[in-house]
Amino acid sequence: MTTVRTRFAPSPTGFIHLGNIRSALYPWAFARASGGVFVLRIEDTDLERSSQAAVDVIIEGMKWLGLDHDEGPFYQMQRMDRYKVVLADLVAAGHVYPCYMSMVELDALRERQMANKEKPRYDGTWRPEAGKTLPPVPEGVKPVLRFKNPQEGVVAWDDKVKGLIEISNHELDDLVIARPDGTPTYNFCVVVDDIDMAITHVVRGDDHVNNTPRQINIFRALGQEPPVYAHLPTVMTETVDEQGEKHVSKMSKRNGAKPVTQYRDEGYLPDAMVNYLARLGWSHGDDEIFSREQFLEWFNLDHLGRSAAQFDDAKLRWVNAQHLKAMDDSALALLVAEQLGKQGITADDRLPRICGLFKDRCDTTVALAGWAAAFYADVVPTEAERAQHVTEAIRPALDTLAEKLAAIAWDKASIAAAIKETIAAHGIKMPQLAMPVRVLVMGTAQTPSLDAVLELQNKQTILDRLQNR
Structure with missing residues (x-):
């Protein structure tokens, strides 16, 4: 029986928010529920936007939530030599060719296609074919390398969320898989990583659906079968514009999403966050509140939802309150002591009993620390x-x-x-x-x-x- 191997592969181009971390939760849970392996991979090929600070926040957020990885973190930028070896194999096998079309020429081609109401795409000018004469190679131009996508048939996969998806190869143009300086591109690196890391199941956001047929074709060119895919619907959030009107849009940094670690600082419990995030796209009957252990006992890929979930701050607070009430007073006191410490207050052995007395009134450890502070610091009534x-x-x-x-x-x-x-x-x-x-x-x-x-x-x-x- 094949061991389940899943991965979380974030790009460190900014802080990690709840919409991102949900894409870590499900593959982690599937690996744990299946007795498998969970791999952390950092896709840091965007050199201009990637930062070590963002990597640190990813790891810190996952550690707080208890999403422990078994292997990694692996960094794509440290694997460039490996990608170039595989790239050379593809070139030797005739799956890759140099393309000298400049960006100016490519832009002009796209403008003509759009003017003719055609789908903008590379037209295969430099694709070698039997009996075809290629244009003369321009002097002083370094080519990109393009993958020779099959021109016939379809790419199909049975997505664990979306069901059967079929894309005609005719719809896919020849993807750039290496830049003029020889640096491999994202879609190629992902395939090599998934092969080398023996990934069996890829659970990721549905913004990657368009990448999947291209990646599947690269897998097969390398003589490998692709993993099982599950593409998660987007997490939506409500925003208010300058006119005071409400809009529902994809959760993102631009739309006011907070770093995962901010929820820790605001007094949320890791198990409550896991509970809430799990329900943003997965269900077990009508169960709303459950422990981490129950979640892992119940979880599989067959009950992932097909509809976009909407983040609800009030619901998150309610879920956190339920976990707070159920938590052991001594364990809760350790978290409240941390919050009190931020106020310069040192607690004593009364704190577990104080937590037990006041926790039914609170939805975060910050709120609970507010009550507890009255036992250790001066009180000034209004x-x-x-x-x-x-x-x-x-x-x-x-x-x-x-x-x-x-x-x-x-x-x-x-x-x-x-x-x-x-x-x-x-x-x-x-x-x-x-x-x-x-x-x-x-x-x-x-x-x-x-x-x-x-x-x-x-x-x-x-x-x-x-x-x-």
């Missing part, structure tokens, strides 16, 4: 909250509560008893006392159960805050 809740009428009850709290053992039952005794002594209702206490202690009138909040706080801190009114 003037509006103070004026609304900490009134002259309630001050005597606050004094009574402070006296009772000062005299008790610091546990939840004793605190609850002190609150009830204060309410009874002043003939008031729970909210009349609880709201101002919350404002003074936590800076807001809405918190979980008051005795639970007070019990987690330092006793002297509570007494000081009740006096600070």
Whole structure:
């Protein structure tokens, strides 16, 4: 049985966003679900736009999401010698020929074709054929190398997302596979890489569909069968133009997409991101929330969706909130401690219990750290909250509560008893006392159960805050 081998092959020409990383998630998941191998390949032949910083962000984002690769990263620019060897083999086998048509001539040809309402394409001027006389070779011109695409028949493949796709070879012109300086081009390099890395399944965005028939023909010219292809629909996102009108367009840097690592900094959980991204083009019945383990148990290429998915920030937050609530308090506390550290706050062993108390109210670890900060740093209620809740009428009850709290053992039952005794002594209702206490202690009138909040706080801190009114 052939081992499944998949790959993620990004171009390091900018930061990696969620639309890009989904193209890593599915091949990673398929390799893991199949007991296969996941390869990371960096397609860095665009020298002007590629950067090491972009490579670093790709690797950092994948590491955060837990999309671990088994082999690589391999860099195309470090494999140029290999490409040139294969290119020479193709030339020797008669699959490649030099083309001396200049860019000026090529542009003029395309203009004529468009004027005649024809598809703009290279017309095979320099393609050698039996009985054909080629133009004289111009002096001082370095040729490109073109692949001799078959002129008859069709290229067909059974796409795991789109089904059977057939392209007539007549529709494909002779592709440039090496530039005048001898540097091989993208479509050729990809084929050599996939052969050398024994890739069995290529899962990528459907913007590559037009490349696929060309690549399949190169595979076959090299005596190899192509891998199984699955072309994923685009991830769409909603944008608002200068006139305030909403538009749905492809997720991209130009359309406001954020780097993957920014979601980490904003307090999203890796497993929640994997859950959300998985559902942007794949489904398992009606299951919305699932663990990473469940995803890998269920995943296959047969349930990839054919329709474009739309990114929804509110849905992502909801998914993150569900994972946050389900997460172990001690594990969650480690992430919240990191967020607190960014504020210069050092947490202690109370943090897991604080997380357990407040996590149902939060959708990110940043929001949870906001609650936790009240246990470690000064709290300053807004003037509006103070004026609304900490009134002259309630001050005597606050004094009574402070006296009772000062005299008790610091546990939840004793605190609850002190609150009830204060309410009874002043003939008031729970909210009349609880709201101002919350404002003074936590800076807001809405918190979980008051005795639970007070019990987690330092006793002297509570007494000081009740006096600070």
